[in-house]
Each structure stands twice: as structure tokens, then as C-alpha cells.
Amino acid sequence: ESGKDRHPHAGAGKISLKEALGGEATDVHLFPAVSSTPEDAPLSGAKARVRIGGVLGPLTAVDADVDGELLAMLNNPPKPDFSTGLPSGRRLRVAIRTVCSGIAREIFIRVLPETIPPVFGKLAHLLPELASVTPGLVLVSGITGSGKSTLLASVAMRHLELGAHVVTVEDPVEYLLHSKTTTGYASQREVGLDVPDFASGVKMSLREDPDTIIVGEIRDRETALATLTAAETGHAVFATVHAGGCFGTVDRFLSLVGGNEFEAMRLAGVYLCGIHVTSNPAEEKQGLFVDRTYEIFRSNDAARTHIRDRSAHRLWQARLGTSEKDWKLTIRS
Structure with a gap:
């Protein structure tokens, strides 16, 4: 059985972004739907890949169930690379890029531990x-x-x-x-x-x-x-x-x-x-x-x-x- 087969999201129909950011993930890759707009829910129809234990999981539909402040920052970032925090105190490092000549966006979130490992x-x-x-x-x-x-x-x-x-x-x-x-x-x-x-x-x-x-x-x-x-x-x-x-x-x-x-x-x-x-x-x-x-x-x-x-x-x-x-x-x- 490969690492990908043992990935917690293998076979999952949909994952929770809130749970991914608050769980064991070290990185979350978000792929908003090309049709999503600022007036729309910014991550409506998005898909994601989640890295856990060094293994990048399969492409899966994602429920953007995080607080509105984080959603707003993902939609209108202060700069292409920024950091922010979750209510739990966990820190996130975010990089937002465009692909296909600006037609679509990709969002890469590094999830830092709640406490600094010794x-x-x-x-x-x-x-x-x-x-x-x-x-x-x-x-x-x-x-x-x-x-x-x-x-x-x-x-x-x-x-x-x-x-x-x-x-x-x-x-x-x-x-x-x-x-x-x-x-x-x-x-x-x-x-x-x-x-x-x-x-x-x-x-x-x-x-x-x-x-x-x-x-x-x-x-x-x-x-x-x-x-x-x-x-x-x-x-x-x-x-x-x-x-x-x-x-x-x-x-x-x-x-x-x-x-x-x-x-x-x-x-x-x-x-x-x-x-x-x-x-x-x-x-x-x-x-x-x-x-x-x-x-x-x-x-x-x-x-x-x-x-x-x-x-x-x-x-x-x-x-x-x-x-x-x-x-x-x-x-x-």
C-alpha cells in the first residue's frame, strides 16, 4: 500500500478546509474554479490537495467553511505572499499565484504548528x-x-x-x-x-x-x-x-x-x-x-x-x- 493510498483523504468525496487547516496538514493547495469571481463566493467550486506526513493527497472537492476574514484575505490578498492566523492561534503562510495568463488562480497555504516544535x-x-x-x-x-x-x-x-x-x-x-x-x-x-x-x-x-x-x-x-x-x-x-x-x-x-x-x-x-x-x-x-x-x-x-x-x-x-x-x-x- 503506497503513501497516497494511506493518505487520510484518499477516496474522500469532499473535505473541510477548516478541518484541513486545523488538523495534521502541513500544506493545502487550493484551486478556485475559473468561474468564481470576487462578487461570488471566492472559493465556490474549488478543489484542493492536502499534504500530510510529506505525502500530497488526491485532488478533492473542498468546502470553504473558514471564517469570513480569512476568505476575504484569500480573495483580496494584501500582497502575493503574506501570513495570517486562525482563531486557534495557528499561523498560515499564504502564496497566491495566477496561471494560464491570469485566467485562473492557485493558492498555496503552509500550515505552521500551533506551538513552535522544540x-x-x-x-x-x-x-x-x-x-x-x-x-x-x-x-x-x-x-x-x-x-x-x-x-x-x-x-x-x-x-x-x-x-x-x-x-x-x-x-x-x-x-x-x-x-x-x-x-x-x-x-x-x-x-x-x-x-x-x-x-x-x-x-x-x-x-x-x-x-x-x-x-x-x-x-x-x-x-x-x-x-x-x-x-x-x-x-x-x-x-x-x-x-x-x-x-x-x-x-x-x-x-x-x-x-x-x-x-x-x-x-x-x-x-x-x-x-x-x-x-x-x-x-x-x-x-x-x-x-x-x-x-x-x-x-x-x-x-x-x-x-x-x-x-x-x-x-x-x-x-x-x-x-x-x-x-x-x-x-x-
Whole structure:
């Protein structure tokens, strides 16, 4: 029996959007009928596919039984990519696109857990130095949906527990960060609403007395240089990049900053860590699960030499003599 056959919506005639968003789904793909209009019920006749346990379910009719405020936002979004919340407190990240030259729409909803999973606690034995607010640069990579945002949110919550001022620059804001038990607090900025772009958001944050800075994504040279400056000036900086592995995060960062000798020297001078996250669906008798594997690189003397020489392709040599359990962990959820 395949994962799709075991999907909870296999064979369902119609599903409830409210139940899908409030249940085990991680993603909901909505396909409004081409004939639906703003004057009409915006999701009248819509169909949906729901991802549960890493498996995307079959195309099924959907009952748009969510509250009117969410329906209104899906019909008239504030921008193509935005986030919102359900009455339960669960957060949603929404992307709305047009297809077929604007004839039809597709709506992609990422459903975030009601509480931030304590991922960092399970990784703490691999990254003990990050259990405190350690100045430096941590680069996280992985495909969409692998768990990068969840990992960063979990780290942010740990730093809030330590009383840190955490500044985030996101597009859009996903998890809402707050601590009721410590003096730590978060200032969350959204690109396009609170700051014009990631680079400006990072530069502005340096005047806000931050302890930790979290950057949703490094996309360009200006943002890369801003995060490097923040790490050099005594801040704990976390950011995501598009790369093919934990060593690739360093190679990608060097390519963004230009990779010249001066910038390589700057990068070699800060504490540097690369984390690559992969996720794969897994099946057990109890149902569908997701295995997330975290592969970690941290700088040492050998790695810093390779970075100064702009030889990121040799960083794997810095791991020689270590055991896999020292840099790799799989967590099932």
C-alpha cells in the first residue's frame, strides 16, 4: 500500500478546509474554479490537495467553511505572499499565484504548528555553543518545506529564554515569537511592510540593540554583506540560503559576497556554522511521518584556512577524523 493510498483523504468525496487547516496538514493547495469571481463566493467550486506526513493527497472537492476574514484575505490578498492566523492561534503562510495568463488562480497555504516544535533542544548536543547567544554567523539551507523556518524559530525561542532581544527580518513573518517567562523579546519586521528589503532590515537592526538577528533569506550581495557585518560586530546572526549541503552554504555565501580575498578573510574571522536540512516521508503502521535530517558544519582552524584560500570545495576535509554522530541527526515527527 503506497503513501497516497494511506493518505487520510484518499477516496474522500469532499473535505473541510477548516478541518484541513486545523488538523495534521502541513500544506493545502487550493484551486478556485475559473468561474468564481470576487462578487461570488471566492472559493465556490474549488478543489484542493492536502499534504500530510510529506505525502500530497488526491485532488478533492473542498468546502470553504473558514471564517469570513480569512476568505476575504484569500480573495483580496494584501500582497502575493503574506501570513495570517486562525482563531486557534495557528499561523498560515499564504502564496497566491495566477496561471494560464491570469485566467485562473492557485493558492498555496503552509500550515505552521500551533506551538513552535522544540527542534533546537534535540540538536543541542551537536551545537552546544548555540545554546547561548554566541556571536557569529549560522547559515541554514534546505528545500522549501524542509523545516528551516521551524529550526530558526526554535533557536529564537531558546534565545528569548536567555533574555535576548531577537530581531527578525522575514518575508512574510511566519511564527510569532514571544516569551511570557523571561525578559527576552522579539522585534519582527516584514519585508515590504516594515522594511523595504532584507539588507535594509539587517542594517537598521544594528541600531536596535539586538543580541540575535534572524534573516529570512539571503538573496543578494547587499544582504550577505550586512549579515557578515552584523556577525563581526558581536551579534548572533542566523540566516537561510539556497545551497546543496552544509558545506554548500559557505560556498554560496562566498559567491554572494563576491568571493574576493578581503571578504573571504572577513568570513574566516567569524564563528561560522552551516546546517543543511532534508525531509523525507516515512511510513509506519501508525501512519505517515516525516524524517528530518540535520547535517552540520562548523568552522575550525582547517576550515578557516580553506575559507581564506577561497577553497570552499575542500571544507569536507575539516571533518576528517570525526564520527557521523558528531555532525548528523535524524528526527522523526
